Amino acid sequence: MSTAYDEIKTRLQGSMVALVTPMHPDGTVDYKRLADLIDWQIEQGTHCLVAVGTTGESATLSMQEHSDVIRYFVKHVKGRVPVIAGTGANNTTEAIKLTQDAADAGADCALLVAPYYNKPPQEGLYQHYKAIAQAVNIPQMLYNVPGRTVVDIAQNTVERLADIDNIVAIKDATGSVARGEQLIKAVGDRIVVLSGDDGTALDLMQMGAKGNISVTANVAPNAMSETFSAALRGDFDAAHKVHDVIKHLHRDLFIESSPIPAKYALHKMGMIDTGIRLPLVWLAEQHHATIDEALVRANLL
DSSP states (O other): OOOTTHHHHHHSOEEEEEOOOOBOTTSOBOHHHHHHHHHHHHHTTOSEEEESSGGGTTTTSOHHHHHHHHHHHHHHHTTSSOEEEEOOOSSHHHHHHHHHHHHHHTOSEEEEEOOOSSOOOHHHHHHHHHHHHHHOOSOEEEEEOHHHHSOOOOHHHHHHHTTSTTEEEEEEOSOOHHHHHHHHHHHTTTSEEEEOOGGGHHHHHHTTOOEEEESGGGTOHHHHHHHHHHHHHTOHHHHHHHHHHHTTHHHHTTSSSTTHHHHHHHHHTTSSOSOOOTTSOOOOGGGHHHHHHHHHHTTOO
């Protein structure tokens, strides 16, 4: 049965960057650099942009800043590619408010991380997502990243949520291809399954996933776009040929907590300033050479 949300499902695919939020050295948002990054990503072939996801330091932006950055994304992108707004929270009321703000701003989809820290049971997760979906008329994407949230959205919970019309996708960042394959078999005919783990994303696409929400695409957008465009065509030989040049970045960009290495890399590439929000700090000097060498190896410096 077709729904009003079928169109966005066809657009949630390919290389999708979880963009950093560039900041001045004092930690304030650098909107000029943000505009430049958005334009660069689109020019390099990125298929979708994620505003204020984990990589965008959602945990340390105020609610007002969070909504302001999403609004800026939508205004600057001007419909060139879909904008996915990170609006998750471990407080359901707060998540509804952020999601409504994103809908009002004109975002194409909301990305809702599993509520972190308070460790809700599966019924709590179901009711959390159901409440947001019922409260805000915007396409919504589940985001399962147990390594960050210490809670795991079980497959049967995803199956229940997939019956809600405006829950259109899931970002699976478990890093398990076997689990992702099971998810695709169970709900792939109802919602879009996307990888949220750079290292296993191409393997998951061979199982039927539609794309990858990426950290690596921050620094290598063209190579990631070419990789996942080829994968969408079913040409995995071509995908691996491009991917092999940059796949080491999936490891090196997590040498410290993300987005610390990605921000350092973008600064080294001349794209952003050195701002980052506490409790995150700038990349430790002992790791600079690792990222520098990784960028050279990927033909980015």
